[in-house]
Amino acid sequence: MIVEVMERTPAEVFPPGEFIREEIEARGWSQVELAEILGRPPRLVSELIAGKRAITPETAKGLGEAFNTGAQFWMNLESSYRLAQVKQDGSNSVSRRAKLYEKAPVKEMMRRYWIQPTENIDVLEKSVLDFLHIKSLDEQPQLLPHAARKSTSYAEHSPAEQAWLFRARQLAQAVDVKPFSEMGFASALARFKNMLRDPEDARQVPRVLADAGVRFLVVETLPQTRIDGACLWLNEKSPVIAVSLRFDRIDGFWHTVLHECAHVKYKDGLEDGGLLDTDLVGEGAGTVEEKPAIEKRADEFAADFSIQKSDLDNFILRVRPLFSKTKIQGLSARLNVHQGIVVGQLQHRKAIPYSHSREMLAKVRHIVTEAALTDGFGSFLTTAV
Structure with missing residues (x-):
């Protein structure tokens, strides 16, 4: 019973x-x-x-x-x-898959073809481990030597941020450049001085840097990441500048490129890898006080390269608070820089609100991606380039 x-x-x-x-x-x-x-x-x-x-x-x-x-x-x-x-899963696929998703943004990486899309846990695990250059799920991926510009904490490196950096390094090896030299790099910077006025000149950036021995490429950001650019080193003679073009505006493009050029100039990230920037153009820009010394130096280099601080200070003193479009265009013509760069710096200095003269912020993403090795924005590369 x-x-x-x-x-x-x-x-x-x-x-x-x-x-x-x-x-x-x-x-x-x-x-x-x-x-x-x-x-x-x-x-x-x-x-x-x-x-x-x-x-x-x-x-x-x-x-x-x-x-x-x-x-x-x-x-x-x-x-x-x-x-x-319920049959017991002898392969422990659930726990293995969970660990993989902790290590990297697996779904997005498959969507972008950074790794081969697959449902096979063994193939998936090997693809992720190979991508991160680790041998087991218990091993932590080592951050590549780099200095990067992003708007999250300098002390935190999310799996998605690490994946972006690994992808940039992976693709950079496919970019053909001349041997790097400090003299050639100085010459490239000098050429940049005459490229700040016309948005179309952004097209020349990849070739100018390649002639100086610097690899340049575009990698679209992953969800939940806010990296704008990074300076990586394949070795001490092979610097890489990767940008995300997260902000499609001329001031943001040039500030990021020049910011990373400063890292190349001073060899930031060559030995002290793991440094991430938090300063961005736009309303989410971090304050100077939040940044490490080398990031402040890179920001100052980028800002002064396009507009000398003394010139901008004098303009603000003379014009404030009547920053008319005509006066902004006048300063732009006198300094031979695009008016959008002037607007961007005035916004960053909080001299004008972010709603002021936004039509002057010319878009350059379509120009840059036509000239540079690009992963993203609808043009996803396969894992083997």
């Missing part, structure tokens, strides 16, 4: 229907009679006993009342049986 049923060991893992069969036989009932007692169709009882139908809470309540056991007894039997039917 019921006492005997309750003493059965769960290891036997019988379907609940076996217990129902024993109970009605002990009472001398037929399946039809049990169906009448429960007020349910005979077919339901038949399917319960045959194990073709699961016990629902409603059925468990009826069985509990019919056999004087309580509904929980039958729900426990049903749960134990169903769990026992």
Whole structure:
């Protein structure tokens, strides 16, 4: 009877229907009679006993009342049986997949073809490990020597940020450049001086840097990342500037490029890798006080390169608070820089609101991506370049 049923060991893992069969036989009932007692169709009882139908809470309540056991007894039997039917995953695919997703933004990496899309856990794990240059899921990926410009904490490196940097390094090896020299790099910077006026001149940046031995490429940001650019080093003679073009505006492009050029100039990130910037153009820009010394230096270099601080200071003193478009265009013409660069610096200095003269912020993303090796913005490269 019921006492005997309750003493059965769960290891036997019988379907609940076996217990129902024993109970009605002990009472001398037929399946039809049990169906009448429960007020349910005979077919339901038949399917319960045959194990073709699961016990629902409603059925468990009826069985509990019919056999004087309580509904929980039958729900426990049903749960134990169903769990026992689930095949054990010998590959531990769930836990392995969870670890992979902790290590990297796997889904987005497959969507962007940074790794080969696959449902096979073994293939997926190998792809992620190879991408991050680690041998096991218990190993932590080592951040590449770099200095980067982003708007999240300098002390934190999210898996997505690391993945972006690894992708930039991976693709940079496919960029053809001349041997790097400090003299050639200084010459490239001098050429940049005459490229700040016309947005179309942004097209020349990849070639000018390549002639100086600096690899330049574009990698679109991943979701949840706010990196604008990075300076990586394949080795001490192979600097890389990667930009995300997250802000499609001329001032943001040039400030980021020149900021990373400062890192190349001073060899930032060559030995002290793991440094990430938090300063950005736009309303989310970090304050100077938040930045490490080398980031302040890179920001000052980028800003002064396009507009000398003294020139901007004098302009602000003379014009404030009447920053008309005509006056901004006049300063732009006198300094031979695009008016959008003037607007961007005035916004960053909080001399004008971010809503002021936004139409002057020319877009350059379409120009740059036509000339540079680009991963993103609808043009996703395969894992092998």
